[in-house]
Amino acid sequence: ATTLTIATVNNGDMVRMQGLTDAFTEQHPDIELEWVTLEENVLRQNVTTDIATSGGQYDVITIGTYEVPIWGKQGWLVPLNDLPAEYDVDDILPPIRAGLSVDDTLFAVPFYGESSFVMYRKDLAEAAGVTIPDQPTWDDIKAAAAAMNDPDNGIYGICLRGKAGWGENTAFITTMANSYGARWFDENWQPQFDSPEWKATITDYLDLMTNYGPPGASSNGFNENLTLFQQGKCGMWIDATVAGSFVTDPNNSTVADQVGFALGPDSGQGKRANWLWAWSLAIPSSSDAPDAAKQFVAWATSKEYTELVAENEGWANVPPGTRTSLYENQEYLAAAPFAQMTIDSINAADPNSPTVQPVPYTGVQFVAIPEFQGIGTAVGQEFSAALAGEKTVDEALAAAQELAVQEMTTAGYIQ
Amino acid sequence: MSRAVTPARKTINTVLAWTVALILFFPILWTVLTSFKPEPVAVASPPVFLNFDWTLKNYYDVERQRDYFDYFLNSVIISLGSTVLGLVLAVPAAWSMAFVPGRRTKDLLMWMLSTKMMPAVGVLVPIYLIFRTLGLLDSRIGLTVVLMLINLPIIVWMLYTYFREIPGEILEAARMDGATLSSEIIYVLTPMALPGIASTFLLNVILAWNEAFWTINLTVTDAAPLTKFIAGFSSPQGLFYAKLSAASTMAIAPILVLGWFSQRQLVRGLTFGAVK
Amino acid sequence: MSTQASRVAARAMLSPTVLLLLIWMIVPLVLTLWFSFQRYNLLYPDRSGFIGLSNYLNFVSAPAFWGAIINTFLLVGGVLLVTVVGGIGIALLIDQPIWGQGIVRILVISPFFIMPPVAALVWKNMFFNPTNGLFAEAFKLIELRPFDFLGQAPLGSIIMIVSWEWLPFATLILLTALQSLSSEQLEAAEMDGAPPVKRFWFIMLPHLARAITVVILIETIFLLGIFGEILVTTNGGPGTSSTTLTYLVYKEALLDFDAGTAAAGGVVAVILANIVAVFLMRAVGRNLDA
Amino acid sequence: MGQITLSGVAKRFGEAQVIPPLDLEIQDGEFVVFVGPSGCGKSTLLRLIAGLEDTTGGRIIIDGRDATGVSPAQRGLAMVFQSYALYPHMSVRSNIAFPLRMAGLPKAEQDRKVEAAAKVLNLTSYLDRRPGQLSGGQRQRVAIGRAIVREPSAFLFDEPLSNLDAALRVGMRMEISELHEKLRTTMIYVTHDQVEAMTMADKIVVLNAGRIEQVGSPLDLYRSPRNIFVAGFIGSPKMNLISGPEAQRFGAHTIGIRPEHISVHPTMGEWRGIVGVSEHLGSDTFFHVQETGLGAALTVRAGGEVSLHHGDTVFLTPEPDKIHRFDQSGLRL
């Protein structure tokens, strides 16, 4: 029998998939599955080291929209253009599919996709006498945060990511910057942290967080904020659309029936603060069982699998954000109050034109170059230092600019 | 000083010592307690100590997600294997250094220790490439060897300090009695140094068990020990304190229990020559 | 016991260990040195070649570099201070006759058995977390605004975690050393009119000198390599306020996958570690011989 | 001054009564030696006097003041330990100065006193060494130096010479005796070496299982031991003890006669026996004479020139006035 070693990230959907693979192995008795489930950072380290050195340890890997284009270009991933017809590649949401392709060659299939949006507490908003429109501006958000903030009772107006990391605070702040008209690099790859747009972004971000945010926000990531929101400690939370199902899950959320959703805010410049991300399954070229692996990834991202989940766990729990057909399914739309907002958010994101001004890179909340992980994290650390009160806005931006210039020069983008 | 300690004095000491001990132990206790709480209770404010609905659900969830036993087995194999292998190499080496010391013996020892100063992250890529070439990635053997090499200097040093306490005359006596070198080591030295060897063994099993860089980076599934197990629980989505606690408890319990049962040997031997 | 035969045997029995360690040291070191002069980013297999000292320049001129060196010393020094002072205190305490000595000892040494990742996760989430952590709850109890440990005092918090992990080790060694102090010496000092504090200062502390050096040596070796705790708790931040040298190398190696710069960083770290080592070994060597 | 009185002093460790209540009077300036077999309580008694152990009963009076509850440092006594108990990390000078430093004496005075003590003890050229660099005898002298500078009212020694080799031991023995001669301070000295006891003591206290068997001058004990225990303990080689008919002939249950009080003759004498092992020391020869019909082999001391061989028959004659007689319960008659 063939053994597939599958590296996955330890989030709820992936863990759920592990529980449902009997269905797959029954169909494919000659394939055995071995799971490596890791925290995101560890997963990325392990998988990158392996794939870059052709270690050949994995047959299926879970990677994001950031890695796929880079690795695809390197020839490290097996092309997936030959998936069977019943897979219905065309059903995949176009922005997602675009993010997972290089020159029209698909290198990974999406397991779930997400954008970001605003989640808020209807009850608190009502009590505070504010309304949050479905398409809010940052001013709306500020006003609402101020109104709902009640730290003496353990309720904070807004929870945002503060923990340093290119996939953590940098991702969020980049989308915010996009909506403020800022960009990472100009067309000559010159870092732009010295621009007024960035200064406005960070100033507002810090204002929000220091005035209305929870304590210790500089170490809050997705998960910390999720916990806070589920405990009812946040008035608003702007984060991944997948959180929609968690905050409305009565088993884990104390505020399940009080959550409202809105699109990512804008500042009237035509871009909204929302990202695009898909955890996807890909097959390293170094895999020794690419065919079996293909069968697996096709199964795991198929409509059939979606139905399987729906059958076993309910429609609210199916992996969202990958297929058009899902958002046409009435059962799903009924079970998932956040579904419409999710698909709208996804469709509002454009990896090829993330911000107001032109940029030389693709990616909404990241820059799809290999150096971005390092730079993005280092910049994120500066922001989190500013959030922790260690630096002023200007110092943080100056430091970000300096290190970005240095890295980009070293990497040869800036001649 | 065997003067009677007054009961008052003893009481004060006892209270103080217990306070310190409980403070130091509290994080572990809290983790274990939390592992039995339902997730919402785990983050309840104010914190709940004992009066909650004790549940094994977290353990069940954790076990359902991962085959704990596979990881556990790897941890056992790798930590015991590397320690035994290390001892096999180190006993003769320490014999040489302790009983036939040369002018350079001290330097040699210090050099061995200095090999531990190389930051592991800096050499990960070279080692990974070597392992790939040798086909040792994700193999218990490879990991065992690496952990053995990492701990070898410590093993040698510990054994060296114990051996030096053994009077050379006893080995000479064995030699006069017709023992060959190997009989001398097997029948005389090793049994005599047994407390020291036991303590070395324990310390290194603990160090190997808890090693979290090479074990995470050089394994995938086949050889993955409990450190890798934990790496999958550090922050999943949603409330996770209770599950994290359950996973943590499962990862540390075996070595903690081993440590408790053998703490006497460990404490007795843990001197590194600090006590003459 | 130095007959020709035994010397030959000694050399034969020492050589496997020495040889293995030599290989274990030399091979990665040589490869690291080689990489450190190469442009070698795992993510750009095509861009490679000799680039002289650029990697070193990059590493050393990174904005975080000097801060990292200072942080490294602060971390190592801080943990050493806490564990040695605390270790002496606890050793003195549990050396006294008390009720339940065995259990107290078991409790005290327990943190030593905990895997560093678990320790870091538990401390971070269940203690330091400013909204859900126990410390926050404690602050609330005394009506204070919760303190954001990892945000406001990142290095201090990490020192606290690492000290917690290493305190038992220091305590154990110091306790054994303390127990080896002949009671006659203490009695002599008592007869000589030294009150308890002076007995500690003039007799016990000098007696512990050797043990303290050993604790410092062993801990330093392990502490210089610490980055897992940092990774889990603060990611080196906020800013670079908890970035140490090792963490910086980690960042190059496993975040940027820049094997070349990481190698250069590794070499720099090795050099610095060895400078520390030379001082340490001198001190220890002297203390161990005496 | 250094007059010490123990009245009813007792010590028990848990269940074990190590010292049953005992009384003892030590005069100022006396050199008192405690002897007895191992484990008889010599050290314990000394430590009770020093204050290093608490008594479980009775009172210790030092110079007329009840010192029972007083801390060791306050009793004004100095102790020299078997292991020397020097502070290994301090120079000889600092070791000797330590009690003065603790007493808060000015530095200059400390130096003066240390120099003076060093001179007395011939340590002047070693003052800057560490104890580890000294020979056993020198270490012992440092320990004594540390005791002297305090000008205690009495010195307590616990087997101070037992870690030294034979030759050094003889030397140090004399040095301590001379020191006593010079200082005339009370000294209490524990040993289990009876040569030390005999040669050094003004007064020997023989202990056995915590009880005092006899107190007296060395020659008193040698000449008129109060019981068989003391008779056997004092004198080397041991006194020959004979029970049975021969003893009854002297109207006693047991008689004792020391090896040096028996004369040897090849052809005539009181007892007949066969030479066993003989030990020639040059100056003397000790013969072990077997098959005497007295129920035990006798040890006999003869001059260095006497030449007898293994298996020779000899005749032995005790000096009649040197025969010790003991009753059934072991007491001297």
Next chain:
Amino acid sequence: MGQITLSGVAKRFGEAQVIPPLDLEIQDGEFVVFVGPSGCGKSTLLRLIAGLEDTTGGRIIIDGRDATGVSPAQRGLAMVFQSYALYPHMSVRSNIAFPLRMAGLPKAEQDRKVEAAAKVLNLTSYLDRRPGQLSGGQRQRVAIGRAIVREPSAFLFDEPLSNLDAALRVGMRMEISELHEKLRTTMIYVTHDQVEAMTMADKIVVLNAGRIEQVGSPLDLYRSPRNIFVAGFIGSPKMNLISGPEAQRFGAHTIGIRPEHISVHPTMGEWRGIVGVSEHLGSDTFFHVQETGLGAALTVRAGGEVSLHHGDTVFLTPEPDKIHRFDQSGLRL
């Protein structure tokens, strides 16, 4: 058999010539004792014979066979160490059986031999104990037992009794002598205790700084020491040595006279002096007589009954035929 010949045997440790080339002949069955001051090379010489150290020169011939390069186990010698060097983790039985086990003897035979040795040494009832549960003397017997079972051609002892207390030492001394009497195997015995040397040896080898000062029977050495070193070393208390005019009167550079060969008289005699420290042992008294005008204090042995006090004037008379005369270079005239 156990005839051992050293010819030109030398040993250096690095720069230090510890043993300059020396020759020595040991006959089969002899009991040879090496004595000398600490550090003179006694142990080193013994270890050279045992093969535990390599010689740096010369040849060691055992029973006519050149054993210089032979491993310790092959030389057929057994050694008893100062520290006993018992295997603490083995029972007494296993300790004694160890050499047999190493030689691969069948189990039954091992048992037989162990029982036999245990019987000789009175260890039968302790066979199943661990060394840690034995007293010092018993341990030493086990060490000897381990040596006996190998039926070696010679026994080597390195200060086997120096860790025992005085009383036990005397007993074990006799036991070893008796063992030699019984086995008649060559024994080489290192000690720095001259009483042991005198009482046990057939032949004493006096070493000084690695050189042999004199070889001879105990009484030879006592009566006619070849030089001042031997004269001072053998005999206790030490021989009194007098140089200067008084020695010239006897036609020598230095004369020596032992304490036991000087008689004391309160009013008349050859030399006049003042009594210093006196040591009363009961059986004997040693007086240290000062201010004799001879350039040194003299030690004098008198009977136990003689009563002289510190400061008394006494007169001393040496026995003329017991005066030893030495020339300028210290050699006997």
